[in-house]
Amino acid sequence: MRRVVLNAGEKFNNGHLKRTSAFNAQALKAATDIVDAVREGGDAALRDFTARFDGVELESFRVSQEAIDAALATLDPNLAKSLQHAADQVREFHERQLQESMFAVRPNGALIGSKLTPIEAVGIYVPGGRALYPSSVIMNAIPAQVAGVERIVCVTPPTKDGSLDPAVLEACRICGVSEIYSIGGAQAIAALAYGTETIEPVNKITGPGNAYVAAAKKIVMGDVGIDMIAGPSEVCVVADETADPKMVAIDLMAQAEHDPLASCYLVCFDAAYADAVEANIEQHMKRSTRADITTASLRDQGLIVVCPDMETAMGAVNVIAPEHLEMHIANAMGQLGAVRNAGAIFLGEWTPEAVGDYVAGPNHTLPTGGTAKFSSPLGTMDFMKHSSVIQYTRQSLADDGDAIVAIADREGLWSHAESVRLRLQELNRG
Amino acid sequence: MRRVVLNAGEKFNNGHLKRTSAFNAQALKAATDIVDAVREGGDAALRDFTARFDGVELESFRVSQEAIDAALATLDPNLAKSLQHAADQVREFHERQLQESMFAVRPNGALIGSKLTPIEAVGIYVPGGRALYPSSVIMNAIPAQVAGVERIVCVTPPTKDGSLDPAVLEACRICGVSEIYSIGGAQAIAALAYGTETIEPVNKITGPGNAYVAAAKKIVMGDVGIDMIAGPSEVCVVADETADPKMVAIDLMAQAEHDPLASCYLVCFDAAYADAVEANIEQHMKRSTRADITTASLRDQGLIVVCPDMETAMGAVNVIAPEHLEMHIANAMGQLGAVRNAGAIFLGEWTPEAVGDYVAGPNHTLPTGGTAKFSSPLGTMDFMKHSSVIQYTRQSLADDGDAIVAIADREGLWSHAESVRLRLQELNRG
Numbered sequence: 001m002r003r004v005v006l007n008a009g010e011k012f013n014n015g016h017l018k019r020t021s022a023f024n025a026q027a028l029k030a031a032t033d034i035v036d037a038v039r040e041g042g043d044a045a046l047r048d049f050t051a052r053f054d055g056v057e058l059e060s061f062r063v064s065q066e067a068i069d070a071a072l073a074t075l076d077p078n079l080a081k082s083l084q085h086a087a088d089q090v091r092e093f094h095e096r097q098l099q100e101s102m103f104a105v106r107p108n109g110a111l112i113g114s115k116l117t118p119i120e121a122v123g124i125y126v127p128g129g130r131a132l133y134p135s136s137v138i139m140n141a142i143p144a145q146v147a148g149v150e151r152i153v154c155v156t157p158p159t160k161d162g163s164l165d166p167a168v169l170e171a172c173r174i175c176g177v178s179e180i181y182s183i184g185g186a187q188a189i190a191a192l193a194y195g196t197e198t199i200e201p202v203n204k205i206t207g208p209g210n211a212y213v214a215a216a217k218k219i220v221m222g223d224v225g226i227d228m229i230a231g232p233s234e235v236c237v238v239a240d241e242t243a244d245p246k247m248v249a250i251d252l253m254a255q256a257e258h259d260p261l262a263s264c265y266l267v268c269f270d271a272a273y274a275d276a277v278e279a280n281i282e283q284h285m286k287r288s289t290r291a292d293i294t295t296a297s298l299r300d301q302g303l304i305v306v307c308p309d310m311e312t313a314m315g316a317v318n319v320i321a322p323e324h325l326e327m328h329i330a331n332a333m334g335q336l337g338a339v340r341n342a343g344a345i346f347l348g349e350w351t352p353e354a355v356g357d358y359v360a361g362p363n364h365t366l367p368t369g370g371t372a373k374f375s376s377p378l379g380t381m382d383f384m385k386h387s388s389v390i391q392y393t394r395q396s397l398a399d400d401g402d403a404i405v406a407i408a409d410r411e412g413l414w415s416h417a418e419s420v421r422l423r424l425q426e427l428n429r430g
Numbered sequence: 431m432r433r434v435v436l437n438a439g440e441k442f443n444n445g446h447l448k449r450t451s452a453f454n455a456q457a458l459k460a461a462t463d464i465v466d467a468v469r470e471g472g473d474a475a476l477r478d479f480t481a482r483f484d485g486v487e488l489e490s491f492r493v494s495q496e497a498i499d500a501a502l503a504t505l506d507p508n509l510a511k512s513l514q515h516a517a518d519q520v521r522e523f524h525e526r527q528l529q530e531s532m533f534a535v536r537p538n539g540a541l542i543g544s545k546l547t548p549i550e551a552v553g554i555y556v557p558g559g560r561a562l563y564p565s566s567v568i569m570n571a572i573p574a575q576v577a578g579v580e581r582i583v584c585v586t587p588p589t590k591d592g593s594l595d596p597a598v599l600e601a602c603r604i605c606g607v608s609e610i611y612s613i614g615g616a617q618a619i620a621a622l623a624y625g626t627e628t629i630e631p632v633n634k635i636t637g638p639g640n641a642y643v644a645a646a647k648k649i650v651m652g653d654v655g656i657d658m659i660a661g662p663s664e665v666c667v668v669a670d671e672t673a674d675p676k677m678v679a680i681d682l683m684a685q686a687e688h689d690p691l692a693s694c695y696l697v698c699f700d701a702a703y704a705d706a707v708e709a710n711i712e713q714h715m716k717r718s719t720r721a722d723i724t725t726a727s728l729r730d731q732g733l734i735v736v737c738p739d740m741e742t743a744m745g746a747v748n749v750i751a752p753e754h755l756e757m758h759i760a761n762a763m764g765q766l767g768a769v770r771n772a773g774a775i776f777l778g779e780w781t782p783e784a785v786g787d788y789v790a791g792p793n794h795t796l797p798t799g800g801t802a803k804f805s806s807p808l809g810t811m812d813f814m815k816h817s818s819v820i821q822y823t824r825q826s827l828a829d830d831g832d833a834i835v836a837i838a839d840r841e842g843l844w845s846h847a848e849s850v851r852l853r854l855q856e857l858n859r860g
Contacts, residue, residue, distance in 0.1 A: 414718050
């Protein structure tokens with residue numbers, strides 16, 4: 001792993017990072033054409049792109065209930081139990097996020113409030129290939145279900161042999177998702193956003209995907225809602241001398257094994273400690289079934305930051321704004337207030353990231369690539385929306401009328417001012 | 431205004447609407463090139479685009495405090511008082527939206543929670559020309575201020591004569607915004623997102639803008655956060671026989687005068703009533719100072735929906751999903767539950783939309799073009815972010831460990847499983 005050694009008074013800055021931007025002009029232009037074509041061509045265009053990009057000729061995109069049942073019959077019961085346990089705890093946490101409609105009334109009778117309503121239809125993108133994860137289904141579908149979304153649709157790229165993943169289908173079953181389509185890429189996003197002859201459009205699209213899926217989500221955004229644009233996964237481990245290098249090593253590898261582009265950061269306080277962690281990585285690696293990806297990621301994206309003190313370390317954390325932050329230090333909870341930017345914070349030696357990836361309850365859909373500086377984990381409220389509510393009385397309009405007219409006149413909006421003037425006249429008459 | 435008359439049993443549908451989509455391939459491609467150029471060229475590129483699009487040669491983009499003070503000296507005191515009153519009530523409402531960090535502890539000791547932190551730096555886009563509104567500054571800057579954002583920046587296109595709007599500057603002053611730049615368009619969005627030699631980048635960009643600004647916001651989204659993509663403004667007025675056609679007429683005009691593309695919908699129950707409203711519009715129009723825009727909007731975008739009953743009417747409202755909904759009916763609050771999709775709901779005859787545009791308190795930055803189906807008014811929480819917090823104990827890891835290992839193994843993530851297996855071994859040892 002690359003190393004940066006900071007001396008007393010030195011600060012970690014963006015220059016120490018090698019992040020790739022979410023801006024991808026090539027993908028944006030390519031996805032714009034694909035979305036355009038599906039919007040115009042519907043199912044026919046969808047079929048063409050599926051043949052071209054997935055190498056599969058599909059008559060119908062909808063996965064039949066028979067196919068689902070057949071796949072589910074092959075599922076390992078212990079895995080089913082584990083997915084149910086994960087779903088239960090994820091549901092329990094996301095139920096705590098539910099908010100209430102609210103209103104208040106001013107002394108002059110003006111009622112101001114906010115009404116909460118679930119989104120009607122949501123589409124979840126489940127990536128194919130290496131990233132086909134049942135946990136993604138749980139983490140996207142449960143918040144939508146808790147929010148009260150009526151229609152939840154899953155799309156996932158077709159496999160060449162038409163096979164289906166029973167674990168993903170079981171996660172769909174647990175979350176009450178039965179409308180599943182074998183489509184992927186930018187064309188799937190376009191189909192969800194604008195609909196086709198056989199696919200009803202949705203109101204919001206969530207779930208991770210590759211650069212073209214991300215670009216397509218940007219493009220359709222505004223016609224439908226989208227979640228964040230997810231980049232490669234990241235972990236930052238802050239470790240002091242109390243942390244077992246063996247555990248720190250495996251936790252770093254648990255991020256690196258996702259993707260050669262995954263980024264692992266070790267923030268520690270002593271070069272010898274960093275050496276110990278790297279030695280343990282070498283040992284673990286011999287047993288890893290994903291040594292190739294893990295090695296490539298740590299070599300090309302990994303970064304060790306050796307800091308003179310905790311303040312410098314927490315400063316580095318907030319610049320990195322990691323998707324996952326593990327605090328393996330003596331008093332982890334004591335430093336929580338110093339964490340400004342992080343998607344999810346894992347405290348202490350008994351909380352490896354895998355805990356949060358699957359069963360702890362909080363969502364594993366987290367801001368990546370530094371977006372934790374401005375965005376949040378996916379949650380229940382991402383599947384609901386507010387409507388403001390305002391009810392004025394004669395008195396409240398009498399009180400505020402002059403201010404409204406003054407601003408409207410200044411903005412040159414005659415009818416805005418007149419809509420209040422006419423009512424004030426009526427008040428003065430009666 | 432165009433008319434649709436629905437008979438008993440007939441439902442209003444999207445086919446009755448003539449909405450333009452937020453998807454604009456031409457603007458997306460043009461904005462992609464502009465953003466790319468500013469990212470590469472910094473201030474120099476910014477200067478070129480400002481000369482090309484705004485027709486102004488600028489040495490420095492920053493508006494000096496001297497220039498601000500000089501402009502403020504010319505401000506009408508009554509307007510200043512009115513802006514302060516608006517800001518006070520907007521602040522009071524947005525303070526009600528502040529949420530708290532939370533955590534819970536399971537019987538087995540697992541702590542799960544969510545930590546709230548303000549975003550550090552936010553950029554507000556204030557459109558120039560016809561749409562230069564001090565109220566926009568208040569509605570964007572106050573929620574950011576209430577959330578605790580440390581750095582709030584305003585950008586607004588330069589005027590050919592270098593003049594500044596004292597009302598906009600007063601709104602900035604009231605909201606504590608002193609970092610203001612004379613830049614606009616896609617190039618301003620790029621400068622805020624990626625920074626230049628003289629402009630520090632921000633973490634999130636909000637505020638309305640034209641098609642290129644909207645496209646640029648889509649493009650930089652992911653590198654920074656953005657608010658919604660705002661389209662032309664809209665109002666839908668539901669009026670029964672108890673509503674004064676004179677008031678309904680002026681309220682419709684108050685939306686139409688914004689923009690020839692603004693959309694006004696009248697949902698009523700009787701063709702004769704619709705005639706009465708149109709007759710009143712004709713009368714008011716003689717006095718309007720914006721008759722040209724107002725007439726064009728009502729003629730080209732206006733729609734009257736005559737419904738057989740209230741259920742059909744509310745069905746139409748939810749298909750339209752209007753930015754602003756005025757309920758001029760006998761029991762407006764009684765129908766609130768039937769409203770599913772609307773940005774802001776104005777109840778009763780004493781609540782013209784202008785009340786909410788300026789002083790009522792709820793935000794006037796609202797979802798347009800049907801996006802109320804999946805998005806919400808701008809609010810305080812749009813300027814804060816959550817970080818999930820998880821702390822497991824020996825016991826909680828012992829309880830959940832097997833489920834984590836089962837799912838990780840199924841997903842083929844060896845190190846994920848191993849990070850838990852190694853800890854379970856240690857637990858069993860001691």
